[in-house]
Amino acid sequence: MVMERLNSNLYLQNCYIMKENEKLRKKAQVLNQENQALLSELKQKLSKANNNSKGKNSANTIPDLNLSSTSNPNP
Amino acid sequence: MMAVTSSCKEGTKIAMDNGKYVRYTPEQVEALERLYHECPKPSSMRRQQLIRECPILSNIEPKQIKVWFQNRRCREKQRKEASRLQAVNRKLTAMNKLLMEENDRLQKQVSQLVYENSYFRQQTQN
Numbered sequence: 001m002v003m004e005r006l007n008s009n010l011y012l013q014n015c016y017i018m019k020e021n022e023k024l025r026k027k028a029q030v031l032n033q034e035n036q037a038l039l040s041e042l043k044q045k046l047s048k049a050n051n052n053s054k055g056k057n058s059a060n061t062i063p064d065l066n067l068s069s070t071s072n073p074n075p
Numbered sequence: 076m077m078a079v080t081s082s083c084k085e086g087t088k089i090a091m092d093n094g095k096y097v098r099y100t101p102e103q104v105e106a107l108e109r110l111y112h113e114c115p116k117p118s119s120m121r122r123q124q125l126i127r128e129c130p131i132l133s134n135i136e137p138k139q140i141k142v143w144f145q146n147r148r149c150r151e152k153q154r155k156e157a158s159r160l161q162a163v164n165r166k167l168t169a170m171n172k173l174l175m176e177e178n179d180r181l182q183k184q185v186s187q188l189v190y191e192n193s194y195f196r197q198q199t200q201n
Contacts, residue, residue: 003160010167017174024181031188038195045199 090139099135099143106131107140111147 089096126132
């Protein structure tokens with residue numbers, strides 16, 4: 001009788017943990033998607049900032065393919 | 076007439092005699108167990124034959140032999156059930172361990188993602 005009680009409790013506990021794990025998996029999925037979005041947003045921002053600084057910085061070694069007269073052609 | 080069992084007997088199996096609990100001798104129990112494994116549910120005729128063929132059991136009343144076999148079958152059921160419950164318990168315990176480990180891993184994963192999330196937000200605001 002003790003064993004039956006133990007087994008019942010174990011079974012119930014297992015069901016509970018399974019549900020919890022499922023919730024956690026979903027949460028991880030949502031967070032992961034959010035993080036990917038935030039990361040790409042961050043990358044865009046950084047690359048924009050990088051492009052803005054290219055025009056003003058004459059020491060920039062990356063060739064500027066823009067044919068505008070304000071740009072500095074690099075050898 | 077009831078079988079006379081005046082002295083206290085050793086052995087693991089118990090019988091009632093004149094309202095008192097008495098045990099069968101180890102030799103008797105050994106013989107009975109052997110017979111049980113040959114045939115767990117002997118007929119009345121078979122039981123009479125067993126007593127005739129086995130002198131160790133001759134001082135046990137036929138009714139008591141019948142009762143012994145009934146109890147023995149009952150004990151077998153109880154043992155099988157206990158065994159089954161133990162096997163179930165082992166499985167549930169193993170499952171429980173796996174689930175807790177998975178739970179732990181997932182909590183850490185979520186924790187890490189929450190941290191990254193707040194970090195990215197912070198960086199974006201800069």
